[in-house]
Amino acid sequence: MARTGPQKIPGASQSYFYGTGQYSGSDMEVNCGVIHTTEGRSVPTYNGGAMAPTVTGIPDIAARKIRWHQHFDVDESARALANKLGGVETNRANAFQIELVGTCDDRYAQTWGTARAGVDYLHWPTAPDWALAELAWLVRWLHDYHAVPLTCVKDWLAYGKDPRRPGITPASYGASPARMTQAQWQTFTGWCGHQHVPENDHGDPGSLNMARVIDLARGTSAPPPPAAPAPTVPQTAEETDMTIGKIDESNPIDVDLADNVWTTVAFTDAVIHSGPRRLVGPTYVQLTFAPGTQAFISGRFIVTNPDGTGASGYGDLGEFDALRLPQFLHNHDVPAGKTLRFQVKARTDNGTTSKLTHRVVTGDYLVPSGQ
Structure with missing residues (x-):
């Protein structure tokens, strides 16, 4: 399929362009768009392009502008969606993907640690x-x-919280009534959010006013009335005395995974987070396997005692094709006296080992001031 029309977005920075490297995508003709939020305040590393959208938009609040960074050509598949084994195509389904720097989490509608919405970041x-x-x-x-x-x-x-999905918080996460079926996704055109795409669990970009965006794009919208204050969960005194910490660790040491056996993997070491720790958005793990690996990959996050004993899990995640850069996420805070670790399992049809060649973990968390 040929790429038609202009492929570079006017004025967008090409400093983080990955379309000519090892993560270059497939040709397609975009007919729909997917909106994500980064749940951070800077351009993510995207593991060198392995998890990148088509573009990232960074709000320049002082200038009242969005600075665009392009990662792939317009008609080239990006990599910010999960794509499960045996289902529909997601990244390659003619989807243009936008990551907006900021948050959709209603806990941070007014403040995020010591940062202020509309001043230091956008909710x-x-x-x-x-x-x-x-x-x-x-x-x-x-x-x-x-x-x-x-x-x-x-x-x-x-x-x-959302009255359209009572009793579930965050309402947009997981198998919500807003998420499309595979059949709906295969015929979809127009704009949706990460929360709408099948085979994915993420709930971003939350209750983004995309109808207003479409009206502005059509040139048919009048100035908006003053917005009502957003519902928020009041922060505790402890939360207001916090800053944002970041975990960004990788490990390129090869690991041979025995067939159908859970294996704990290390990044800097085997511990991802030590409790007590409050997470700010998800913690992501992405795995890379040796070329030619034919295996189905599952992952799971476990909580253990500091010495690794007393493991309890949050449920198995997968299965994914080993060569599609499996991604896994965790959204739960880590209790005091516990550590968060990650395990992986490779299942093959013939009982052979699978070679894990690289893994990366990223995510934000709250840090008490002075630490």
Whole structure:
């Protein structure tokens, strides 16, 4: 399939372009778009491109602009969606993917540690109109030059409490009523969020006002009325005296995985987080296997005592094709006196070992001031 139309976004930085490297994607013709939020305040490393979207948008709040960083050509598959074995294509389904730096988590609608929404970062469900207009510019450009429809799904559930999914918090995470079936995804055009894509669990970008973005892109929208304050969970005194810490560890040492056996893997060491630790958004693990590996990969996060004993798990995640860069995420805080670790299992049809060649773990967490 040929790439048609302009492939570089006007004014976008190409400093983090991965389309000519080892993670270059497949040719396609975009007809839909997926919105993500990074749940951080800077451009992620994306493991050198292995987990990158098509573009990342960084709000320049002082200038009231979004600075775009392009990672792949417009008509080239990106890598920010999970793609499970035996299901539908996700990244390669003609989807243009946008990561918006900031958060959709309603716990941080006003403050995030010591940072302030609208001043130091954006809470995208309550983003100011200038930010929605900047996003609308890119949505309109993709319509004009690549015929991506100026339409979007109706329901964008909150990454928090939402009456459309009572009793589940965050409402947009997992198997929500907003998530498409595989059949719906295969025929979808227009704009949706990560929360809508099948084979994925993420709930971003929460209750982003995408209908407003579409109106701005069409040029038919009047100035908005003053927004009502967003519902928030009040922060404790402890939370307001916090800063954001980041884990970003990798390990290139090969590990031979016996067939169908759970193995604890190390990054800097075997411990990802030591409790007590409050996470800010998900912690991600991505695995890379040797070329030609024919195996189905499962992963699971476990909580243990500091010496590794007393393991309890959160449930198995998978299975994924070993050569599709399996990704796993964890959203739960780590209790005091416990550590968080990660295990992987490779299942083959003939009982052979599988070679894990690289793994990376990333995520943010709260750090008490002064530590």
